[in-house]
Amino acid sequence: MAVSTSQASAPETATREIFMSEALRxxxxxxxxxxxxxxxxxxxxxxxGGAYAVTQGMLEKWGxxxxxxxxxxxxxxxxxxxxxxLTGSRPIAEFMYSDFMGIAMDQxxxxxxxxxxxxxxxxxxxxxxxxxxxxxxxxxxxxxxxxEAWFAxxxxxxxxxxxxxxxxxxxxxxxxxxxxxxxMFEHKAIYAMRGHVPEGEYLVPIxxxxxxxxxxxxxxxxxARQTHHALEAAEQLAAEGISVEVVDIRxxxxxxxxxxxxxxxxxxxxxxxxEAVRFGGFGAEIASQIQELAFDDLDAPVLRVxxxxxxxxxxxxxxxxxxxxxAQVVEAIRQSLQGVY
Amino acid sequence: xxxxxxxxTNGRAGGDDASNGVLEQLSDDQLRWIYxxxxxxxxxxxxxxxxxxxxxxxxxxxxxxxxEATATGVCAALDEGDFITSTHRGHGHCIAxxxxxxxxxxxxxxxxxxxxxxxGGSMHIADIELGxxxxxxxxxxxxxxxxxxxxxSKLRKDGxxxxxxxxxxxxxxxxxxxxxxxxxxxxxxxxxxCENNQYGMATHADFANAAAxxxxxxxxxxxxxxxxxxxxxEVYATAKTAxxxxxxxxxxxxxxxxxxxxxxxxxxxxxxxxxKEEIAEWVARDxxxxxxxxxxxxxxxxxxxxxxxxxxxxxxxxxAVAFAEASPWPTVDVIExxxxxx
Ligand SMILES: Cc1ncc(C[n+]2csc(CCOP(=O)(O)OP(=O)(O)O)c2C)c(N)n1
Ligand SMILES: [Mg+2]
Numbered sequence: 001m002a003v004s005t006s007q008a009s010a011p012e013t014a015t016r017e018i019f020m021s022e023a024l025r026x027x028x029x030x031x032x033x034x035x036x037x038x039x040x041x042x043x044x045x046x047x048x049g050g051a052y053a054v055t056q057g058m059l060e061k062w063g064x065x066x067x068x069x070x071x072x073x074x075x076x077x078x079x080x081x082x083x084x085x086l087t088g089s090r091p092i093a094e095f096m097y098s099d100f101m102g103i104a105m106d107q108x109x110x111x112x113x114x115x116x117x118x119x120x121x122x123x124x125x126x127x128x129x130x131x132x133x134x135x136x137x138x139x140x141x142x143x144x145x146x147x148e149a150w151f152a153x154x155x156x157x158x159x160x161x162x163x164x165x166x167x168x169x170x171x172x173x174x175x176x177x178x179x180x181x182x183x184m185f186e187h188k189a190i191y192a193m194r195g196h197v198p199e200g201e202y203l204v205p206i207x208x209x210x211x212x213x214x215x216x217x218x219x220x221x222x223x224a225r226q227t228h229h230a231l232e233a234a235e236q237l238a239a240e241g242i243s244v245e246v247v248d249i250r251x252x253x254x255x256x257x258x259x260x261x262x263x264x265x266x267x268x269x270x271x272x273x274x275e276a277v278r279f280g281g282f283g284a285e286i287a288s289q290i291q292e293l294a295f296d297d298l299d300a301p302v303l304r305v306x307x308x309x310x311x312x313x314x315x316x317x318x319x320x321x322x323x324x325x326x327a328q329v330v331e332a333i334r335q336s337l338q339g340v341y
Numbered sequence: 342x343x344x345x346x347x348x349x350t351n352g353r354a355g356g357d358d359a360s361n362g363v364l365e366q367l368s369d370d371q372l373r374w375i376y377x378x379x380x381x382x383x384x385x386x387x388x389x390x391x392x393x394x395x396x397x398x399x400x401x402x403x404x405x406x407x408x409e410a411t412a413t414g415v416c417a418a419l420d421e422g423d424f425i426t427s428t429h430r431g432h433g434h435c436i437a438x439x440x441x442x443x444x445x446x447x448x449x450x451x452x453x454x455x456x457x458x459x460x461g462g463s464m465h466i467a468d469i470e471l472g473x474x475x476x477x478x479x480x481x482x483x484x485x486x487x488x489x490x491x492x493x494s495k496l497r498k499d500g501x502x503x504x505x506x507x508x509x510x511x512x513x514x515x516x517x518x519x520x521x522x523x524x525x526x527x528x529x530x531x532x533x534x535c536e537n538n539q540y541g542m543a544t545h546a547d548f549a550n551a552a553a554x555x556x557x558x559x560x561x562x563x564x565x566x567x568x569x570x571x572x573x574x575e576v577y578a579t580a581k582t583a584x585x586x587x588x589x590x591x592x593x594x595x596x597x598x599x600x601x602x603x604x605x606x607x608x609x610x611x612x613x614x615x616x617k618e619e620i621a622e623w624v625a626r627d628x629x630x631x632x633x634x635x636x637x638x639x640x641x642x643x644x645x646x647x648x649x650x651x652x653x654x655x656x657x658x659x660x661a662v663a664f665a666e667a668s669p670w671p672t673v674d675v676i677e678x679x680x681x682x683x
Binding site: 043044047048069071072073075076099100103137138139140141142143308309310311313314315316317318321322 | 399400401451452457459460461462464465477478479480481510511512513514515516541542543544548549550612614670671672673675676677679680
């Protein structure tokens with residue numbers, strides 16, 4: 001099996017393009033085939049096929065003992081995952097929207113994250129939580145949040161997120177095989193994005209960032225959907241002779257600080273880009289690591305680009321302006337280059 | 342019926358148009374109001390659906406069509422200053438609590454003149470002045486809030502009652518249990534109205550709820566009722582008894598109203614988890630048609646009354662759409678406004 005860390009290093013022969021949602025389905029399907037203790041549990045994962053169609057057709061294939069529909073009961077879904085994992089199963093528990101994890105916060109934060117530690121290392125939780133996140137869908141304040149920093153802050157949880165179908169599949173497979181609690185945040189706006197996914201099996205390791213575009217002048221450190229805004233900004237600025245490197249961290253915890261520092265030591269400038277509320281968001285952790293560990297390499301302050309200090313508004317002109325777009329990333333890169341803030 | 346205890350056991354079969362004496366207790370003005378509200382809800386949503394299909398609005402729209410008698414019957418029994426909490430499927434509750442359709446339509450269009458200035462959309466319309474404490478994107482979340490409103494009323498001795506509307510899908514939530522139990526332990530002036538429209542998305546109510554929701558009343562030591570939610574008169578009478586009881590300080594009641602959404606879960610839902618026959622069966626029990634039949638038989642209102650109301654609603658609808666379309670879009674300087682009291 002190929003363990004590859006980058007889309008660039010995937011087998012040359014495979015040119016198949018599939019949706020992110022299909023890539024995730026393949027990951028689940030392959031791991032269910034590989035390990036009979038893997039099962040899916042969540043709201044509308046069966047008959048409906050998943051709110052974002054990730055588990056479409058899986059109830060028909062696997063039956064109700066492996067694709068388990070639940071009532072609306074997020075605390076129970078989180079707990080079902082914990083209990084089953086503690087006793088020998090390898091559950092994949094889905095939250096229909098990451099916003100609803102608020103209802104399950106005790107089970108995730110006080111139980112799942114801490115059981116192993118509190119029990120002196122005696123417990124093992126091979127548990128994956130999946131949750132759609134992010135804005136841009138017109139679904140207003142309670143269905144669009146980016147809350148990943150809440151979870152990355154809690155020791156005992158691993159937190160991952162993908163920007164491409166390739167990474168999504170490889171990361172989710174790694175998560176399912178992990179003996180730790182992994183939360184995979186899936187950006188809603190890119191479920192329908194197509195991308196190259198080879199036929200054969202591969203894993204993307206958790207805790208390894210990926211340089212999605214190489215460049216010399218500025219590093220943009222980002223993840224999930226914002227990676228695409230960074231890539232678009234890089235493309236636009238290339239026309240002006242500005243060379244932008246785009247680092248997709250892929251994993252918030254553990255964080256691949258080495259790859260981030262390597263990039264910043266090369267470009268000497270960093271823009272940290274994320275879709276969550278800018279204040280107190282995960283980008284603050286990245287920015288802080290950079291200035292602590294690469295202060296002497298920096299030619300400009302580390303900039304953060306994030307969402308407005310507000311719940312996500314419904315109305316389209318407000319919603320689209322409330323979180324970063326390509327134009328804002330371009331602007332931030334220029335600011336970093338000019339040293340004008 | 343209004344004199345009965347709300348503890349009833351499904352005494353009336355669905356499809357029975359006789360009002361069992363309830364109609365006679367309602368004034369002509371009340372009958373006109375009930376028809377006006379039910380038809381407003383229906384026409385508002387039909388119009389919103391057209392606008393959505395014409396790509397004039399976006400996001401999620403959850404239609405209440407087919408369930409009009411529940412919100413209308415309950416709100417007909419409330420006093421003006423009373424409170425409600427609503428759900429993601431909230432247009433009906435909103436209209437029944439007296440909301441203006443122009444401001445609702447403008448909200449769905451995302452305009453500044455909408456109830457929330459375009460910040461909330463369909464799932465978050467609130468009108469605190471009218472006592473509507475908000476639609477809600479989180480299933481079950483309105484239940485503890487209603488309990489809190491009822492606690493506030495008890496402490497302030499303001500004599501008000503709060504109704505929590507929620508779906509069968511909220512029955513399994515922790516919020517339901519905590520909210521209802523607390524209201525029962527504190528004997529609060531709250532009425533919990535479950536709109537059992539048989540499904541939460543593709544999940545059948547009986548799959549999601551281990552025991553029928555109305556059967557939980559005894560578990561909390563409160564009266565409960567199982568009623569035909571498409572029978573305006575039964576809804577009104579049951580709600581009136583529960584609301585009067587709450588107002589007298591005798592505590593909460595749990596009402597389960599059986600009804601059905603004619604449309605999909607959202608405007609985009611095209612899935613086949615319900616049979617055509619089942620849908621047709623429930624469309625045949627249309628709550629508005631049943632109300633009109635009963636009123637016609639009683640000869641209390643005539644065709645002119647209904648036509649006058651229909652005409653009024655068409656003018657309101659026309660105005661609401663024109664108002665929404667002509668209203669300005671919000672500008673980006675308001676994004677960070679309204680987060681806090683300044
Ligand atoms: C806590 C929570 N979990 C899941 C959802 C997603 N969701 C929205 S509506 C719905 C079904 C609700 O069913 P029900 O309460 O019966 O209301 P209905 O849609 O039938 O009116 C679900 C699962 C949500 N909004 N909130
Ligand atoms: Mg329902």
